[in-house]
Amino acid sequence: MNSAPPAPLVLVQGDEELLAARAVTTTVDAARAADPGADVREYEAGQLSPGEVAEMLSPSLFGGQRVLVIRAGQDARKDLVAALLAYAKNPDPEVTLIVTHLGGAKGKAFADGLKSAGATVVPAAKLKGERERIAFVRDEFRRNGGRCDEATASALIQAVGTDLREIAAACSQLLADTDGKMSAEVVARYYKGRAEVSGFAVADAAMIGDVPAALEALRWALHVGVDPVPIADALADGVRTVARVASAGRGNPYQMASSLGMPAWKIQKAQERSRGWSPEGLVDAMRAAADCNAAVKGGAEDRGYALEVAVFAVARARHAGGSR
Numbered sequence: 001m002n003s004a005p006p007a008p009l010v011l012v013q014g015d016e017e018l019l020a021a022r023a024v025t026t027t028v029d030a031a032r033a034a035d036p037g038a039d040v041r042e043y044e045a046g047q048l049s050p051g052e053v054a055e056m057l058s059p060s061l062f063g064g065q066r067v068l069v070i071r072a073g074q075d076a077r078k079d080l081v082a083a084l085l086a087y088a089k090n091p092d093p094e095v096t097l098i099v100t101h102l103g104g105a106k107g108k109a110f111a112d113g114l115k116s117a118g119a120t121v122v123p124a125a126k127l128k129g130e131r132e133r134i135a136f137v138r139d140e141f142r143r144n145g146g147r148c149d150e151a152t153a154s155a156l157i158q159a160v161g162t163d164l165r166e167i168a169a170a171c172s173q174l175l176a177d178t179d180g181k182m183s184a185e186v187v188a189r190y191y192k193g194r195a196e197v198s199g200f201a202v203a204d205a206a207m208i209g210d211v212p213a214a215l216e217a218l219r220w221a222l223h224v225g226v227d228p229v230p231i232a233d234a235l236a237d238g239v240r241t242v243a244r245v246a247s248a249g250r251g252n253p254y255q256m257a258s259s260l261g262m263p264a265w266k267i268q269k270a271q272e273r274s275r276g277w278s279p280e281g282l283v284d285a286m287r288a289a290a291d292c293n294a295a296v297k298g299g300a301e302d303r304g305y306a307l308e309v310a311v312f313a314v315a316r317a318r319h320a321g322g323s324r
Contacts, residue, residue: 005034005065007120008091011073012100013111014124018164020100023122028067031096035065043068045099046075050083057087057095066095073099074107080112087115100124127164131263133157136164140171141182148182151265155184158200162230199226199234202307206271206314207238214311218304223302228303232296235310236289238273243268243282281317288313 012023031038041056056068068074076084084097101111103125109242112137115121127133137153137242148156170191174323178186202221205214221231245267248256253267260267277285292310 005094006030006096008093008096009088009114009117009119010096010098010122011111011114011119011124012124014126015102015104016124016126016164018168019124023124024098024100025099027096028069029123030064037066040067043070044075045070045073045080045108045287046077048076048080050079053080053083053087057092057097063219064094066092067098067154068095069098069100071100073101073110074104076107076110081107081113085110085113085117086158088114091117100306102318130154130157130266133162133167134263137167137171139178140168141175144172144175146171146175146180146182149265150263152182152184152187154263154265155187156191159187172311188253190269199231200238202231202311203234204273206235206311207242207318209276209315209318211212211311211315214315215308218307218311222304222307228232228296228307231307232289232293232310235307235314236286239285239289239314241266241270242273242277243286246274246277246279246282284317284320285314288317 006027010023010027012020012027014020028038028040029043038222043052053068053070056066070084084099088097099110099114099119101107127136134150134153134157137156138148138150141148156170156174156243157167160166174182174186174190177190199221201217202214205211205217209241218231222228241262244260244262245256248260250271253271256267257264291313292306295306300306
């Protein structure tokens with residue numbers, strides 16, 4: 001025995017596929033570290049009968065660690081849920097039962113029953129917002145022996161998008177091809193061309209009134225298949241961030257980070273973007289961004305045109321505001 005086996009009951013709860021897959025792999029690896037000959041079996045909850053699970057969970061004549069992975073626990077039928085919860089009250093110490101569950105309302109009683117039985121809960125929910133994704137990138141580098149700051153993590157997200165599998169793959173590739181010291185410049189060098197097609201590139205150009213650059217980035221993004229929705233979201237976020245930072249007044253970004261609830265580097269960037277904007281101009285820009293979001297998410301016939309209109313409107317608001 002090389003190490004202690006994992007807990008007998010493990011609930012992986014959340015709808016982020018990468019995090020859930022990693023949680024299952026980590027638990028199975030721990031079982032195999034404790035017993036290299038561990039018997040590992042996987043099932044889909046919706047296709048599993050109580051009889052099949054009873055066979056796997058029954059005491060083994062030959063001993064040894066066993067791992068039963070039941071995926072999509074929210075799809076388990078009532079008879080299977082009843083059998084598993086009955087087992088969970090007195091689990092076999094030589095068996096590790098891993099259940100994945102999306103975490104929604106469907107099958108909630110099953111997840112709650114496992115928690116009440118003392119299951120170890122591993123969260124695997126989708127990351128909410130930029131701050132959580134930045135934390136994920138920094139942790140991804142850290143766990144693999146590298147380091148990066150918030151600005152670098154943000155640059156990577158802007159370059160490869162928000163899909164965690166793509167982000168993880170990008171982190172791994174960068175670590176393999178560099179000395180582990182990350183910077184926004186390193187990211188830009190490795191992902192030149194991809195960063196240019198993100199919604200953030202469109203928003204950044206529009207916020208400084210550079211219409212040609214914003215339109216070029218927008219048209220290229222649409223050409224290579226970037227969905228209009230995240231572009232509209234990035235534009236709205238760009239306007240909203242500058243408005244929040246501008247209303248807070250000038251100050252040290254690091255001291256303002258806590259009160260504004262955003263990283264210092266983002267505040268500093270917004271302070272730079274706020275030059276040339278008036279309060280009236282920002283109101284006009286927020287109205288244009290809101291109209292764009294409504295059109296893009298409301299099924300406008302030409303979502304690309306709606307985005308172009310928004311780019312012109314935001315840039316016009318900046319120039320008009322600067323002359324008031």
